[in-house]
Amino acid sequence: MWTFPNILSLLRAPLAFLLLIPDTGVRLCVIVLAMITDALDGYLARTLRCVSPIGTIVDPLMDRFFVLFALGIFLTEHHLTSDQILAMISRDMAICLFGLYLGVSGTWGYYRFQAIWCGKITTTLQFLVLIALTQGYPVPQYVFSGFVVLGMLALGELALIYRHTVAKRIS
Structure with missing residues (x-):
């Protein structure tokens, strides 16, 4: 530890x-x-x-x-609205949805958790937005839309990992 x-x-x-x-x-x-x-x-x-x-x-x-x-x-x-925050945590909501799917489908134990590229990109962008807000710079709306897109891409990335690991094990 x-x-x-x-x-x-x-x-x-x-x-x-x-x-x-x-x-x-x-x-x-x-x-x-x-x-x-x-x-x-x-x-x-x-x-x-x-x-x-x-x-x-x-x-x-x-x-x-x-x-x-x-x-x-x-x-x-x-400095942020609740809508902007929801957009920034889209990836986290996608991961929760995926975890819910794993639990409901009974495949949680088969899935090997690992870092995903969309997650790394999202975290980096979140830190950059925090720096911009700290400096008093306005963050354009398209940045928040980008977080939503990254959340959807994260769900897709998780589904691909699932398909390549879990689906092969249980079939």
């Missing part, structure tokens, strides 16, 4: 709370640090050969926590 990459992942939780400080410089540093820990944790886990089942859960969980916490702050400060 206490591998260096997992500690890097877990650091995103206390970093998120630093976003409560209403200072542009502090928030910018916090978001950049969160991005760095997100980039390094997986890379180091693979490089140091300490990939763990806990790490594969903690990393995306801390990503979600950090981003959702930040979105909540920007919502309460009126």
